[in-house]
Amino acid sequence: MVFLPEELLAEILPFFDVKTILRLKCLSKSWFSFISDSNFIDKHLKNSSQNPHLTLFWYPALSCFNVVPFPVYRILKNPSIKNLYDSPKIPSIDHIKLVGSCNGLLCLLYYSRTAIEFSLWNPATRKISKKLGLLPHGRNPDLGHFDFTFGYDATASTRDYKVVAFRAKDNEEEEGSWKSEVKVFSVGGGGDNCWRNIQSFPVVPFNWFDTYYHRQRITDGVHFSGTVNWLAVDNSIVSLYLSTETYKQFLMPPGFDDEVPLFKPVLRVLMDCLCFYHDSNKTEFVLWQMKQYGVRESWTQLFKISYQNLQMHASFQLACLYVNGDMAIFADESRKDRYQAFIYNLNDKTVERIKCRNNIRWFEEAKDYVESLVSVCWE
DSSP: OOOOOHHHHHHHGGGSOHHHHHHHHTSOHHHHHHHHSHHHHHHHHHHHTTSOEEEEEEEEETTEEEEEEEEHHHHHHOOEEOOOTTSOEEEOSSEEEEEEEETTEEEEEEEOSSEEEEEEEETTTTEEOOOEEEEEOOOBTTTBOOEEEEEEOTTOTTOOEEEEEEEEEEOTTSTTOEEEEEEEEEESTTOOSSEEEEOOOSSOBOEEEETTTTEEEEOOOEEETTEEEEEBTTSEEEEEETTTTEEEEEEOOTTGGGOOOSSOOEEEEETTEEEEEEEETTTEEEEEEESSTTOGGGEEEEEEEEHHHHTOOTTSOEEEEEEETTEEEEEEOOTTTTTOEEEEETTTTEEEEEEESSOOOHHHHOOEEOOOOOOSOOO
16 A cells, blocks of 8 residues: 555546546545535536537437536547447436536526426436426416526635526517616535525627527527626626625627627537637638627637538528637537538638537537536535
C-alpha cells in the first residue's frame, strides 16, 4: 500500500474522471470525507470545464428517455458516434424537457396533464433529486404557458441553484403594451423550496412570429455566470442577476438594426462568453461574441458564413452548438435533418456530417455540459 500525502492527492485527484473518483471514494472513511469536501468538488469542476461535453438526448421508448453527455473532442476527432443504447435511462410517464445544464447538473422538466414539476440530475454520479416545484399546468388566458430556464447563484455561500419560470404576451386591449410574469424557485442550502414572484421584465423578451408553427414563441433565457439573459423586443439584452433577482439591460452591437433576419436571433454561451447568432438577409449565418460581459463596445463579430458553404437552405434555422478555433458544430431544424448535426471547418470551409444510429435531438436539446461531483441532495 502506497500512502500519498493529502496535499498531493488534492493536486492529482481533481484530474480524474467522476467514475474513477467514485470508486476511490469507497476505499475508506478518510477518502470518502476528502472527496466529499466542497473544496475538492469545486476544484474538480474547474478542471472538468476544460473538457466540454454536449448532452445527447433521445427517446428510445414511450415510457423513458436517455440523456448522454458526450465529449466534444471525441466528436471532432471521429464524427461517428457509436450506438448509445447501453446508457442509463430515466423512466417517466410524463413528457420531459431538458431545461438546461449548470455545473454538471441537468434540470429536467416534467409535464403532466395537470401540473409541471422539475428535478435535478447528475448523469456522472447517476443521482437524481426528487421532483420539485409543483406548478399548476393551467393556461393563463392573458399570458399563456410558462417557459423555464436554469442557473446558479455564484455569489451565494449556500450554493443556490435557481429555476426561473417566465411568460410574456402583448396586451391586446392596449396596443403597444405587454404583460409578463416571472417566478423563481431556489434549490440549495438557502433554498426556500417554493415558487416566488419577482419583478416582471423591464423590457419584454423577444417574441417572434413563427410561420412554421403558426404561434408566437418566447426565447429561452440563457444562463451565464450567475445571470439569465434574454433578447428583448427593443434589440437589447435583458439580464436577470440571480443573486439579487434584479435586472440590467445592455445593447446589441452597433448596426445590428440594419440586418434583416429571417429567424429570431439566438443567445448561447460559446467559448466562455455570451454570444448571439442570427441570419443575415437570408444568405449568411452571423455569430457575435461579447468579450466583456455587459460592455457593448466588446461585441466582436467572430464569423459570417454563407449558407452555400454550409450546404444548407436558408429557409431552415441553424443552431451553433460549439466553437473553438477553426472548428464549429452546427445543427439545423429542417424536417429532413432534425436528428443530425455537422462539423464545419472555418479554415477550409468543409462540412462533415456527424453520424449516429440514435435519433439525437441535436437542435432542441443539445446543451453544454461538464462532468462534476456536485450533489443533487441538500440538507
